[in-house]
Amino acid sequence: MELWKVKGNTFCIDTGISYIPFYMINERDIILLDTGWAQADRVGLEGIFEENGYQVVGILCSHAHVDHMGNCQYFKEKYQCVVAMSELEALLCSSPVNLKVYYSSQTLAQVKKNLGHMICKADIRIPKDQEKIQIAGVEFRILHTPGHSPAHICVVTPDDVAYLGDTLVSRDVMEPAKLPYEYILKEALKSNDKLLELGCSKYIVAHKGVYDEIKGLVSENRKLHERNAERVLSLIDHSMTREEIMKTAMEKLKISIRSVSRYLTLERMLNTYVEYLHDTGRLDLIMEDGFLKYRVK
Ligand SMILES: [Zn+2]
Incomplete structure (x- = not known):
């Protein structure tokens, strides 16, 4: 893992697959923006904190995905720090049953087994109309970007x-990312356009880049x-169930699936x-032969 300064007291850790930014309050105390994967990133992040004598005093989490909050509760307990999240996603992560509302294709037992480490008691819940937040005396601006x-x-x-989290993907990630x-893509595209109002001097995209301006990237993401x-529309050449669309996508886009988790993804x-x-x-x-099917208009 590498660490570098983005601007002023804002730094970034490159975990290999993502950028995790942090804000330095002083030489010791830092506020983390996201916490990476539990398995892949925990040891590396702890190593960086130890090496540099950092103490995590706060975590501001962009969203409740496993690669962004994999270490939230772990660091909260280890460093006795505060965790802030959007109100809705804090609620989703507050129990396995709530998490299943979002990860509804998994059973409760699967949610507990696969995602149980995401359960986190957020200290600060940010309502959707709140645009500023104080953590350890530092004020951050918040832009609500639902969709991803x-x-x-x-x-x-x-x-x-x-820090844009997963609102956009960088150019490097665009090609290999098949889908x-x-x-909710329609909402995500509206949020992407909102980014143009930010007018910041630097932008960090979690997967994975740092930019001085993002107008071009917003349009490329759209x-x-x-x-x-x-491409998906072209797969639907007659009325098809979701499973038939899946099967056709695997064949035509040459995607091989060998596990339940890959299928669900x-x-x-x-x-x-x-x-x-x-x-x-x-x-x-439409309804056809007793099945729900999609048909091109
Ligand atoms: Zn995400």
């Missing part, structure tokens, strides 16, 4: 550096999603686009 997750937030540090996941939506990604096509009036949902 139900209540995703972007955070602007006092150095005028915006990026969004909880094009990527529209292109993917068209692909299903979530594909649903992003099927629902978007339905939301934007390009697909109809």
